[in-house]
Amino acid sequence: MNVARICLLLHVLSTTCALANAFDPFTTTLVIGATSIVSRTVYNYFHESCDPNWIAFNATGLEADLKSKLFGQHIASRIILKAVDGFMNNDNPKKPLVLSLHGWTGTGKNFISKLIANNIYKEGTKSSFFHLFASTYHFPHSSQYEHYKYQLKQWIKGNVTNCERSMFVFDEMDKMHPGLIDGIKPFLDYYENLDGVSYRKAIFIFLSNAGSDKIVETALDFWNSAKNRDEIQLKDLESLLSRSVFNDQQSGFYRTSLIDKNLVDFFVPLLPLESQHIVLCTMAEMKSRGMKPNQSLAEKVANDLIYFPKTERVFAATGCKTIESKLDYYL
Template sequence: MKPKKLHLLLLWMLCCSGVAEAIEPISTTLAVGVAAALTGFLASYPNILYYFHECCRPEWISFNRTGLEADLQSKLFGQHIASRIILKAVNGFMSNDNPKKPLVLSLHGWTGTGKNFVSKMIAENIYKEGMDSKFVHIFTSTLHFPHPSQNATYKAQLQQWIRGNVSSCERSMFIFDEMDKMHPGLLDSIKPYLDYYDKLDGVSYRKSIFIFLSNAGGEGIIQTALDFWKGGRDREEIELKDLETALSLSVFNNDKSGFFHTSLIDKNLVDFFVPFLPLQYEHVVQCAMAEMKARDLEPDRDVADKLARDLVYFPKSERVFSVKGCKTIESKLDYYT
């Protein structure tokens, strides 16, 4: 910006903020002087404004690999498969200055297992403002796309929202929650943005991240985990290959899934399907202890045990897996502390 224009802009900002009115007894000459001084200062430090207003620059968007790894290790419990995939996927993508396509992750599992939590971790270790960043966008199926009869309108709006936001910042993140409640076919409207294109209408989507969250596939994942438990095998022995068949059947062939008959699957545009295992008693205890620490409270194992014992588990006779995972820990902890 030219010095004269910057001078006028700063003067306008001072007047609009009430500064000029506050110094009216002396006259606006002082305001002009302040604006002139600031103009000279900012001319010497042209990037200073970037530190006070979030923008699409490294000062605000910078991947912290060590931070993500530490968060996955210390805050996400019982998810050895998901932790490994997420770290490798995000690190590989963010380390590539010229990716061929956007990173597309699809997270699957029962409620309370950590899907939203992981999305938050990723955002917090890429964007300085975390989930509050204006470059992180969340779509919830039941809120943003509630009526099947409006599917055509939703498709047009979704394309417009994504195109507009990526035009503003190529390092945008889009999180789609409740994919199992999304109307089939809606996702096909954004298929071009996830594909291997350098640019579409002058816009490059290759550095953006798309994350889909779904309960679809949860029952198959639970059954596999239960089979391992009944067989006396450690859950850490479960590998991705043990879950892929059950996951594909539940996600791709379910006519209630947002992925049903979508070209995203046919074209292999989803980079990773990430399974989240059901949580057991010890994981709920770990969640409670971590929540206490997050509140600057001294972690109390007795409190964590009492909270974990009072939750509902299944199968009823064995009480192996928590019905709601760690989803209600934050609200229930207030009662136990």
Template structure:
């Protein structure tokens, strides 16, 4: 990957430039240099220099294969989302000089895997996964609950994004329940996602923004049902079948704002077979024996499906499967 090569080249270049001018002085004094506490690491002496030059919070190799494998194992029934996510994320991370931040907008009804997909992206980019201090998660309802305080939220959020991107160019910001976010707050973060070399002296071109939204869920469900009734296989659905409709559903349905989003990614409603997969995974997580027949029985009893006469699509996806499974057991 070019990102790996970039770091190898960077190490070699910096080593050559600093070896004669700095290391002689350090050796004579017997002291190393301490980085600021915000960098969260220190180095001492010759071995320490190499550690500093190679330090990065990112997983710099194997992102594509790891992400594709994780999505394949854990994200059920989402062939469109999985393909777009792998291509978008790996393409962005392999680009040494992106023109703008990567902005992904995940759409679908509850329980279809939007949050899980964002977590898998994080896992494959950052060494510490969701525990990385360079990953920032916001819930629109919890973090920005009061319309009367929108101006305060705007200024605080702008400062937070600016400060963290200044500290780490590859910072990631995830916003959940985006369809419930106040338009004023959305306006305040749009400049960070646009095509700008720098904004107030800070470059945001290597940052990643991910939005999770239920907006467009009805459109996706309708498209899926129409395709199924037409006799098509689920896997025949393509991104272009729903992307146009989705682009008008983001950012509180304001189409004029959609230009900052690179990919509108649909999460299809889950079918019974996918619910069975979710239940089996949850059974293993609970320390239970994973039995397919038992999972099928549970899928029929603890999940509501539509249409009523066909019972094709789960109303709530895999959401709350864990709690319902405990009650069932």
């Protein structure tokens, strides 16, 4: 909506108010009704609301972002695009979309959740319909998990009641009490509604380091076999991941019914990053700062990171997480 359109609406609004004073009560009711509609239109333009003006999935944008901003994650990119695209284009999903992202530090878990939000909400991660929970910040004391569980259930219910297209991201799942997530299990199930509230159009994303060792082992096996990492497929990792986090007492999913009842739609593995991907991350960071990408400088930054295993130096221990500060140092 452009400035001219807004001015027109405001003009109509002032005109209808004037007309309301000139007519009989019946006509006045009609005029006031029209005024109310115009008022809501103007209000919703300036204030975020749960409607297509503020929530509109951009599949092309998400695909472009995954290709140009997320590096070394061919499995995750493919799953995320198909899962989110299919879900957002389904007007009557049977359950909420539930994704569980697993990988080493700096591989892109948080970044992916931001890309999804930026291509659903006009306000991106600043949207009032996007909710991020960090375990060590929001649920720091395991002894109080019953209290946290109650608060969490109320928070989710209230926000989905406000907007069915709400998104909830849980970071540091491996540091969360196992019983906490089980408490919201009903919201993720195949219910048409619970107490009059439907959760079927909401998105839940879990981020965790749990299972990273299994992912790294698989990636290293492919590297030792001189196979291209792009040959690694979801089937090589998904069942391995689900079993690993289900049996890991530190995963946040330990013995949880979410896995037992198959309520997680996709376990998404994020592969450890190699030097070539760190270079690409650094070049992207330069571009985001308005700089001309410098290959030589990017390689210096990449070489400065710690890699493992120590002798082979295959995978970056911190992925792309420290690129910003490393680049500052070289600049």
